Amino acid sequence: MTSIASPILKRRSGRLGHKVRIAAGVIVSLIFLFPIYWMVLTSLKQPVDIFTTPPTFFFEPTIATYVEYFRRADISRRLINTIIVAAGSGVLSIIVGSMAGYALARVRIRGATTMGLLILLSRGVPPIALAVPMFLVARKLGLTDKHITLILAYCTFLIPYVMWLMRSFFISLPRELEESAMIDGCSRYGAFLKIIVPISLPGLLSTLIFSMILAWEELLFALVLTNRYASTIPVAIAGIAGDTINGANWGALTAVGTITVVPVVIFALLVQKWLIRGLADGATKG
Amino acid sequence: MHATVSAARGQSKKRQVRWESFFDLLTRWSFLMPTILVLTVTLAYPIFYTIEISFAEFDMSSFGAGEWVGWSNYREVIGDYRFWESLKVTLVYLAIALPLQITLGFAIAFLINAEWWGRGITRALFIIPMVVAPVVAGGMWRMILDPLWGLMNYALQSIGIGPLDWFGDPDLAMAAIIIIDTWRWTPFIVLIATAALLALPKDIFDAAKIDGAGCWSTLWSVALPLLVPIITATFVIRWLGAVKMFDIVLAATYGGPGKATNVVNLFIYEEAFRSLRFAESSAMAVIVLVLTMVLTGIFLRGSRKLEERF
DSSP states (O other), X not given: OHHHHHHHHHHHHHHHHHHHHHHHHHHHHHHHHHHHHHHHHHHXXXXXXXXXXXXXXXXXXXXXXXXXXXXXXXXXXXHHHHHHHHHHHHHHHHHHHHHHHHHHHTSOOTTHHHHHHHHHHGGGSOHHHHHHHHHHHHHHTTOTTOHHHHHHHHHHHHHHHHHHHHHHHHHTSOTHHHHHHHHTTOOHHHHIIIIIHHHTXXXXXXXXXXXXXXXXXXXXXXXXXXXXXXOOHHHHHHHHHHOOTTOOOHHHHHHHHHHHHHHHXXXXXXXXXXXXXXXXXXXXXX | OHHHHHHHHHHHHHHHHHHHHHHHHHHHHHHHHHHHHHHIIIIIHHHHHHHHHHTEEEETTTTEEEEEOTTHHHHHHHTOHHHHHHHHHHHHHHHHHHHHHHHHHHHHHHHHTSOSXXXXXXXXXXXXXXXXXXXXHHHHHXXXXXXXXXXXXXXXXXXXOOOOOTTTSHHHXXXXXXXXXXXXXXXXXXXXXXXXXHTSOHHHHHHHHHTTOOHHHHIIIIIHHHHHHXXXXXXHHHHHHHTTOOHHHHHHTTTOSTTTTOOHHHHHXXXXXXXXXXXXXXXXXXXXXXXXXXXXXXXXXXXXXXXXXX
């Protein structure tokens, strides 16, 4: 009797377990999203609705805070600066880094592996060890508060990142592709530009987007190397969050925070499939 | 005459071949050259400059390295208890946050890998916290954890806990930093772990089930050994990110209360750019650099050993 009943029972409990597992997964993902939801919600509140006990979930939404902060010259200028720096460092490092990644993956060069390992090792360099000398040198050369300085500073972590992601990507491509192209008379650069790059376009694009996100969020170098004209959004947020003298300005914090987060989330979700693949590859092969 | 012509022709051909191989070598290296060039200027040179300043007296008039003073900056820094405090704070943060995030990440990955129509969406949702700028995460959570108006204390009080003074109590402030960091970084581990778990060979688990292995023994002796390489790799990646901890602390607590959450990066930053002690902060940066490199080497070694054992 029991021997007949037990498989059925087991299957039923298995199905229940499955449902519990799905429910738990959904709940956990909602818990992780909730702080962002709360930030966006707060950014749409009037000051009266922000400081309440109990916290209000239903209120008349207003975009007054956004309007106010977009009017302030420094936020819109910072936004433009952040876009310039993120795009500039992203594009520069995707070009330079993917060439290096290709060299490590396919072009046989003596000493290249050592060079690659050295560059990989640079991921362990604490940024503060670079920030101090960069600040001193930039000051001496009159390069503080310029976009190009920040772009070059971001290359220190973006190029190694791009190089290793693209290396593993290029290795996964069949070797015959460029070999046949080179037999057909293509130069090495011709094979790279005409065969490899078009095929790798999705990978290159998602790596580019992820690099730009990393640059978009960077704080330390921006804090150290800029002060007015080239300063970025994260510096503004650090300033608002750290401004405790005038009391917490949560409206500003959440509005500027939302402006920072929304474009990045949209981009990340656009390339989510590649992003996840890149992460998995980066972990297993990097 | 004929012979000399052919010899000359042969020589020119040889020269051409040599030139071609030289040209080929040049093309090969030209792929790597831009990276080497940029990183020499932006990465290698600053590191050497930091080392130079750390052995010199900082000259305020020329704003650069002054007279060579040997190890004196290092001696001063090692004698500075605040530097040790900040290292200790960093260590406590790392020792709690890293294992917590990795365990949580793999557990959540197991949950959201359950097969149903919404699996892809649930997984994509985990990308969102991962791309929130750390400084925004710090500021946002500072609001949520606010002792007076924050949502967290309201929720905790409704189940009879608190009110907790998140940013006034040293231990709670550290807990707050770890909570924020865990919120920001666990999704990253979740995404790696979901891919890793899906890549596990299914038939092994079927075999384990047929052999009558229970849940725990399957997890312990079948899944875990297969996952060791990915867990160690995740650990190393996360470690390399976590030693750079700066943004979240800066936005959420600014090292406070007192020096309770003053991680070493924030301490060096303050010493350099607030107190303008560039020579001492360079010495500290070099010490942190060496420590990070040594520990990373040990971790890489250890992970390889661990992989061999399984």
